[in-house]
Amino acid sequence: MAGKKLRIEVVSDPVCPWCYVGKRRLESALARRPGLEVDLQWRPFQLNPDMPRAGRNRREYYREKFGAETAENLLAGMQQTGEEVGIQFGSDPDAVAPNTLSAHVLMQWADADPGVDADELAEKLFAAHHVACEDIGDHAVLARIAGEVGMDESEVATRLAAGVDEEAVEAKIAHAVSLGVSGVPFFIVNGKYGISGAQPPEVLVDAFDQIAAED
Structure with missing residues (x-):
């Protein structure tokens, strides 16, 4: 595999637990091919595009979407799957199911900035939502996380509030x-x-x- 290069575009939504698991499995796969050069890029997708921008109570939303019993079974199953890849899915009755458009905008800014590790930002967004049960639709939360990966927290907050690049992300x-x-x-x-x-x-x-063998 030495000298081979792949461009991998990850179409994902940070509220999707399987996307978080998929990230871990991708990391495990790439670790088995250390000689493979990879250009990893994150691409947006919204599982719940009609979610109000303020979000909804996560537990109530899941119960409404799947039914109470199915929702509980799905959550229990994800707990087990998460543990297999080192993810401790959190549980908070007040957790928010957010609209992720602003989170995707932030990811696209990071992906376009060579000085920012977009993969690190993706990890922090996943962890904030799934482990810490934070509201990643909240611009203050997003700005703080952006600051943690070296982005200008104040500038991010201002641009998110202005809706910069939302239409471009929706087009993607x-x-x-x-x-x-x-x-x-x-x-x-x-x-x-x-x-x-x-x-x-x-x-x-x-x-x-x-x-890699064919291309």
Whole structure:
């Protein structure tokens, strides 16, 4: 694999627990191919685009969406899956199910800034939502997290409040939908190969090996 390079676009939504698991599994797969050079880019997708910008109570929203019993079973299943990859999913009755448009805008700013580690920002957004049960639709929370990865906290807060780049991000989400992406995570490799879902590391490794050999 030495000298081979892959461009991996990760279509994701930070409120999606499987996207967080998928990130861990991707990291595990790439660790098995240390000689593979990877250009990792994050692409936006909203599972709940109609979520109010102020968000809703997370537990109530899940119960409404899936039904009370199914919601509890899904949460319990994610707890177990998370533990397998080192994620401790949090639980807070007051946790918010946010609208993630602003979080995606922040991710796109990071992705376009060579001085910012967008992967680190993605990790912090996932952890804030899924582990700490913070509201990542709250601009103050997003600005604080942005500051933690070296972005200008005050500037981020001002630009988020002004809605800068929201339409551009919505266009990118619409583009993903036009490509047939209906669920996340979804990995686009070298602009033409698609891998759907939080696949096990060995599945990802096999796919990357095959793509690297063909391209």
